[in-house]
Amino acid sequence: PTAPHGHEGPGDRYSTSLTWAFNLSGHPALSLPAGFGSDGCPAGLQLAAPHGREGLLLAVAREAEARTGG
Known part of the structure; x- marks a missing residue:
């Protein structure tokens, strides 16, 4: 996984592989x-x-959702 891109657009972090x-x-x-990654995202x-x-x-x-308390 990669961090999401910002409002300025995907740039070099474009990730739609899945x-x-x-x-x-x-x-x-x-x-x-x-949940959340180690970076808080x-x-x-x-x-x-x-x-x-x-x-x-x-x-x-x-x-x-039921099993994770979603």
Whole structure:
């Protein structure tokens, strides 16, 4: 993981290595808060599911939130 870029734009810290494929493929995906890194920046957990399985994705997200106190 890398720190997020600022409002000035991505510059050399542009990091979409784990998100662009789902944007192109149309798979349902979401991100959940997952705590903070050692630098204090928020971290996220990205979940993705097969096409047409939005219900499964949401069920897994609900379970993850329940188990982490989300």
